Amino acid sequence: MQPIISVANLSKTYASGFYALKNVSLDIRPGEIFALLGPNGAGKTTLISTVCGIVTPSSGRVTVDGHDILDDYRAARSLIGLVPQELTTDAFETVRATVTFSRGLFGLRANPAHIEKVLKELSLWDKKDNTIRTLSGGMKRRVMIAKALAHEPRILFLDEPTAGVDVELRRDMWALVRALRASGVTIILTTHYIDEAEEMADRIGVISKGELILVEEKVELMRKLGKKQLTLHLQQPLDNIPPALAAYGLTLADKGNDLIYSYDARDAEHDSSSIAALLGDLAATGIHFKDLQTTQSSLEDIFVTLVSDRK
Amino acid sequence: MSNFNIFAVRAMYHFEMSRFRRTLMQSLIAPVLSTALYFVVFGAAIGERMQQMGGISYGAFIVPGLIMLSLLTQSVSNAAFGIYFPKFTGTIYELLSAPVSYFEIVLAYVGAAASKSIILGLVILATAATIVPLEIEHPLWMMLFLVLTSVTFSLLGFIIGIWADGFEKLQIIPMLIITPLTFLGGSFYSIDMLPPLWRTISLFNPVVYLISGFRWSFHGTADVGISISLGMTLGFLAVFLAIVAWIFRTGYKLKT
Ligand SMILES: Nc1ncnc2c1ncn2[C@@H]1O[C@H](COP(=O)(O)OP(=O)(O)OP(=O)(O)O)[C@@H](O)[C@H]1O
Ligand SMILES: [Mg+2]
Numbered sequence: 001m002q003p004i005i006s007v008a009n010l011s012k013t014y015a016s017g018f019y020a021l022k023n024v025s026l027d028i029r030p031g032e033i034f035a036l037l038g039p040n041g042a043g044k045t046t047l048i049s050t051v052c053g054i055v056t057p058s059s060g061r062v063t064v065d066g067h068d069i070l071d072d073y074r075a076a077r078s079l080i081g082l083v084p085q086e087l088t089t090d091a092f093e094t095v096r097a098t099v100t101f102s103r104g105l106f107g108l109r110a111n112p113a114h115i116e117k118v119l120k121e122l123s124l125w126d127k128k129d130n131t132i133r134t135l136s137g138g139m140k141r142r143v144m145i146a147k148a149l150a151h152e153p154r155i156l157f158l159d160e161p162t163a164g165v166d167v168e169l170r171r172d173m174w175a176l177v178r179a180l181r182a183s184g185v186t187i188i189l190t191t192h193y194i195d196e197a198e199e200m201a202d203r204i205g206v207i208s209k210g211e212l213i214l215v216e217e218k219v220e221l222m223r224k225l226g227k228k229q230l231t232l233h234l235q236q237p238l239d240n241i242p243p244a245l246a247a248y249g250l251t252l253a254d255k256g257n258d259l260i261y262s263y264d265a266r267d268a269e270h271d272s273s274s275i276a277a278l279l280g281d282l283a284a285t286g287i288h289f290k291d292l293q294t295t296q297s298s299l300e301d302i303f304v305t306l307v308s309d310r311k
Numbered sequence: 312m313s314n315f316n317i318f319a320v321r322a323m324y325h326f327e328m329s330r331f332r333r334t335l336m337q338s339l340i341a342p343v344l345s346t347a348l349y350f351v352v353f354g355a356a357i358g359e360r361m362q363q364m365g366g367i368s369y370g371a372f373i374v375p376g377l378i379m380l381s382l383l384t385q386s387v388s389n390a391a392f393g394i395y396f397p398k399f400t401g402t403i404y405e406l407l408s409a410p411v412s413y414f415e416i417v418l419a420y421v422g423a424a425a426s427k428s429i430i431l432g433l434v435i436l437a438t439a440a441t442i443v444p445l446e447i448e449h450p451l452w453m454m455l456f457l458v459l460t461s462v463t464f465s466l467l468g469f470i471i472g473i474w475a476d477g478f479e480k481l482q483i484i485p486m487l488i489i490t491p492l493t494f495l496g497g498s499f500y501s502i503d504m505l506p507p508l509w510r511t512i513s514l515f516n517p518v519v520y521l522i523s524g525f526r527w528s529f530h531g532t533a534d535v536g537i538s539i540s541l542g543m544t545l546g547f548l549a550v551f552l553a554i555v556a557w558i559f560r561t562g563y564k565l566k567t
Contacts, residue, residue: 014567052408056566074316074410082408088401092333093326104322105409147405 002066003027004155004186005051010060012046012210020046022210024060028155028188033181035201035218036190037303043210044190045085048157052082064155078106081153083144085160085190091133095124098132099146106151118149121176138169145176156180158189162196174200194303198222208307221302223264228296230261230275232282232289242285248278259289319411320419327393327423338389338427339434342381346435349377350442353499365501365532370443375526376498377439382432382457383464383493383518387485390424390468395475407566413559421465428461446529452537453528459544460521464489466551473558473565492518497526502534517543 005028012021020043028034036044049055051062053073062069064076090098099115119125122142127135132143141161148156158177162170177187177200191197197204197218204221206214214221237256251260261278282289331338353373365372397403406416439445447453475481496518502510513519514535524540527533533540557563 054404054407054566056562074412077408077410080408082404084401084404086401088404090400090402092330097329101322101326102405104318104325105405105411107316107318107410109318 001029004030004065005188006061006063007047007051008061010047010050010062011058012043012050012055013058020210021050024207024210024212026205026212026215028186029203030186031181031184032202033177033187033189033200035197035204036188036207037192037194037197037204038190038207039307042207044207045159046210047207048082048159048188048190052080052157053077074107078151079154081148081151081156083141083148083156083158083161085163087137087140087144089132089140089143092131094129094131095119095135095143095146096128098143099150102147103150106153108151114152115150118146121179122146123172138165141165142169145173149180153185155186155188158187160190160192162191162193170196206303206306214306222296227262227264228294230263230278231293231295232259232261233257233291233293234259235288235290238287242287244285245278245281248274248281259287316411316415319409320415320422323406323411323416323419324423327420328426330393331389331423331427338385339431342385342431343434343438346377346381347438347442349373350439355442365530367530367532368443371445372501372526372530373499374436374439374443374445375529376493376496376522378432378435378457379460379496379518379522379525380490380493380498381435382428382460383489383521384485385431386424386428386461386464387468387471387489388481389427390421390465391472391475391481391485392468393420393424394469394472395481398472403565417466417469417555417559421462421469424465424468425458425461428465429457432457432461448531449528453525456521456525456528456540456544459548460525463544463548463551466548466555470551470554470558473563489518492516493522497522497534517547520544 005026007024007026010021010024011019013019024043024047036047038044046055050057051064051069053069053076057070064079067073067075067079069076093101096115096119099119100110100112103110103115116125119128122145124139124142124146127139132140135143141164145158145161161173161177165173174196177189181187189196189200201218204214204216204218205212231253234257238252238259239256241250241252241259248261251262252258253260261275263274350370350373353369355370357369397406436445471481471484495513496516497513502513502519505513520535520540520543523534524537524544527537527540558565
């Protein structure tokens with residue numbers, strides 16, 4: 001499938017000499033939700049700003065639905081809606097005026113019906129005549145989303161949409177993002193909440209110090225890197241692992257009270273015989289346990305491991 | 312994709328004009344009030360004791376200069392503020408990420424600032440007409456100078472707004488350059504009244520030509536020829552246009 005956004009060998013050096021993006025290449029598929037993760041200062045906003053035309057690339061090429069973002073910026077930009085990280089709004093404008101302004105700016109004829117629909121979807125309709133400065137932070141964030149949706153974009157960038165947002169609004173936003181995706185909009189979001197990426201994303205990219213260090217299907221990433229651990233709380237502590245169990249690569253913890261077995265989540269899905277075999281061998285060796293528990297590493301663990309590996 | 316985003320120009324222009332309406336007090340009342348004060352002080356109080364200026368009462372003589380004074384300072388500060396403010400609040404992100412060309416941004420922002428100045432100039436003119444008897448000999452030329460000056464100095468304001476990275480810088484050029492040059496540019500006197508040396512020095516003051524041309528359109532007399540005045544005004548326009556073109560070619564201070 002033809003990518004909707006294609007980033008090729010993109011680099012950005014700021015005027016200060018800071019190397020914010022290093023040779024980033026990335027294809028975004030039409031209709032997907034792509035989550036961009038990375039620590040503070042990794043270059044997420046820089047990458048988004050470059051695609052949207054706010055930051056000029058130092059080298060490399062970006063196309064949006066085949067349109068070069070520099071040579072054919074009108075066509076490229078009219079497909080994109082951007083919700084920036086910072087809450088920047090015209091304090092003295094009314095909600096409706098600012099959203100109508102955004103639609104005009106993107107070259108579309110006024111369409112009050114569409115503006116009404118967007119404001120209603122974001123629960124802003126009863127605030128439509130309020131000036132923005134009288135809104136709460138969460139409402140301002142929704143105004144920014146409404147502005148980005150005013151011109152019916154096919155691609156939506158959400159730069160940390162849920163930073164400083166309460167649980168309920170977060171759920172609402174997730175629902176909105178899903179509804180947009182269902183209507184065919186491609187969504188690229190950044191977040192520091194890994195559960196959010198885990199919950200929402202189809203694919204995940206991890207960026208660190210300006211380099212895109214990983215792009216993977218979320219499910220695949222979970223499988224590939226997702227270790228599962230089986231912890232057995234023993235009835236009697238062990239001093240060391242009996243030789244008969246050496247093949248399992250077990251480790252002891254909690255002064256010999258816990259026996260830990262690590263295995264690949266993916267392997268376990270295909271065949272659970274190794275666990276059955278382990279339990280059988282344990283019984284044969286005369287080791288008894290009083291309780292057991294399994295854990296699977298979250299995206300967060302994966303992410304922390306990835307980023308710290310590179311330090 | 313069309314080559315001109317008319318909806319965007321309209322949206323930006325409308326946005327700027329509604330900011331103008333919201334701040335009508337500062338935008339209109341303040342300059343009108345200060346101009347009225349000038350009339351009272353210079354026109355009525357002092358003017359009574361002044362000779363006629365080439366057959367024109369002193370009160371009527373200073374009208375074109377006073378309008379120019381407001382036109383220049385207000386064009387510069389309106390346009391400077393108009394583009395500086397989105398940079399300051401961060402809302403400029405939307406302009407930069409929208410399918411609009413720099414030309415369209417200039418057209419809308421400078422157009423709006425110039426519109427405000429033209430309205431302001433006409434309001435001051437109307438105010439003056441209620442205080443001093445006024446005749447305009449060349450109304451079309453008057454309008455031409457009014458429009459040209461508003462556009463030209465709104466462009467200058469736009470340049471300042473892009474260049475400025477703090478509120479002080481926004482104020483500094485109008486305060487340190489425009490206002491003195493306007494005062495010394497013959498707003499309140501004819502440069503023919505000056506000693507020869509100062510007269511020569513005054514001819515290096517570009518504002519002299521603007522005021523002179525404008526005054527000619529009112530009273531039919533001027534310090535310098537009308538064609539020189541028009542030429543100088545167009546010259547400024549060309550210089551500022553060139554600077555704006557350069558800013559946008561290089562993305563100076565707009566994009567990182
Ligand atoms: N205009 C600028 N001039 C110089 N350096 C900049 C500029 N903007 C960003 N940077 C630097 O580029 C790096 C990447 O910044 P960026 O905003 O892209 O990070 P981020 O991944 O979005 O971080 P966060 O999670 O904190 O939002 C940072 O080190 C930042 O200091
Ligand atoms: Mg960021």
